[in-house]
Amino acid sequence: MSVQIEIAEEYCIARLIGEIDHHNAKELRDAIDNAVMTGQVRELDLDFREVSFMDSSGIGLVMGRYKLMQELGGNLHLINIAGHLKKVMMLAGLDRLAILDRPEQRRRRPPAEPVLEEAPEEMQEAGRFEEELEDIPFGIGGEEV
Template sequence: MQKTNRNCSLFISEDGGSEELLVVLKGEIDHHSAVWVRTEIDEKIMRYRPSRTVMDLSGISFMDSSGIGLIMGRHTRMQAVGGLLVVREPNERIMKIFELAGLTRIVSVERESRKRRGRA
């Protein structure tokens, strides 16, 4: 399922069934887009109750502290359904904001390719 709302687009794979929910975000996360993204993801989490939700941030070009709220909120929601939230491929800029909030101590962050460094 692909949806776009102005400067942010969202793809949620629904084929994983109850195992893993993959959410691929592209564009900009601010307070405006976070409100919309939150509703979309939560609806799927409540419907599928996955054991793992992966938020892929590799296509995010801008994020402010609204992104921290978005991720913390989804982390709490996944805990409520007995699952885990994983954040995948945040760029250097996003990592900087995560570290300010101490988010990396709470949510698991997967970073495989470090090639994006410098382009962040």
């Protein structure tokens, strides 16, 4: 697994390549978070075009980046998601947290207001479960872990 990150002004795209699993999720989180924080990013795209497999740690990765972008007053977009990954993301409720779209279909919206107080209940739960999700054995697009 690797990630290619590009930043332009307040926009960042993280192109995820390969498999997302509990072995590499922390490395991916750290790379993306570092880029977002140092680049003062308000719009983060996670590009899943080249992701062949994702276990529960991938769900945690998305939930954590959603929480980060909300805290910064920004938006998270999940783009170029293959059908088998999109189905699981929707079952996990990620379509309620992030924007699932294609970049060419995007209509720019103003960033969300920064979160100044406590995060909504669903995000508090998401933050608590991000690490726990890495230990749930299931696979998407390949063999079960």
